[in-house]
Amino acid sequence: MTGKYSISSVKYGKQGRNKRTVWAINPKPFKEAHFAVYPEELCETPIKAGCPEFVCVECKKPREVIFEPSEEYKKLLRNQGKGWSSERRKEAIKIGNALAEGTRHDITADYRRAGYTDCGCNVGFTGGSVLDMFFGSGTTGIVALKQNKKFIGIELSQEYIEIAKKRLKPFLEQTKLK
Incomplete structure (x- = not known):
């Protein structure tokens, strides 16, 4: 994979602005009860940037x-x-x-x-973990699973927990098949 990095090569979004400073992403309609379901695109970049792709199973050190x-x-x-x-x-x-x-x-x-990088434990690696303290309908969990990462979702509302379980079920079953 090749990466080119310079100020002049920063890719600008549809709005003509730097992606790191302006994101134009609108909420998407959702047929269930949750009122503010955000689109998957909104959490793809932060998860890629903030959660390691691989973590050692034993020492938990991220691979860089x-x-x-x-x-x-x-x-x-x-x-x-x-x-x-x-x-x-x-x-x-x-x-x-x-x-x-x-x-x-x-x-x-x-x-x-x-x-x-390699930590030297020689026991293998797994995907990093994402924490969403306001899990809602589970969008963060879906994106984490699509990126082969784990997630921890915290939600107070039992209604939203049921919605998230329903949305996550097909993705969780798919990961079992791998």
Whole structure:
């Protein structure tokens, strides 16, 4: 998997804004009693960002993705500092420029997924766990299951608990078949 990271490569949503700052997601109608069912899309990104993909079964340490720069990007990084004598650097600072004219490169960081960290327990990994303290109709649980993660849902209303059980049942049965 290839990832490119730079300010200029940030993907903007339909509203022309950075996805990290503005989300335009409307609630979806739900035939059951819950009045504020949010769409699955609303919790997909936070779960991906905040819950580890894999966790050690024994020590519970999350596995982290290891990214390495592509060969082309490594070459650019190695060549970045070349050609800057201390005199030239002092002159650039005097003028007030961080870079001298003609030496600036528009660099897009190019990293590739190289693998995962390993805790050393050698007992296997499972999906991370998501906690939803206001579980409602169970949308967070459904998204967690779709991402091969576990969930803990807390809900005070027995009515909403029944709705969530009904919604989650097909997904829970599917995970048993895997």
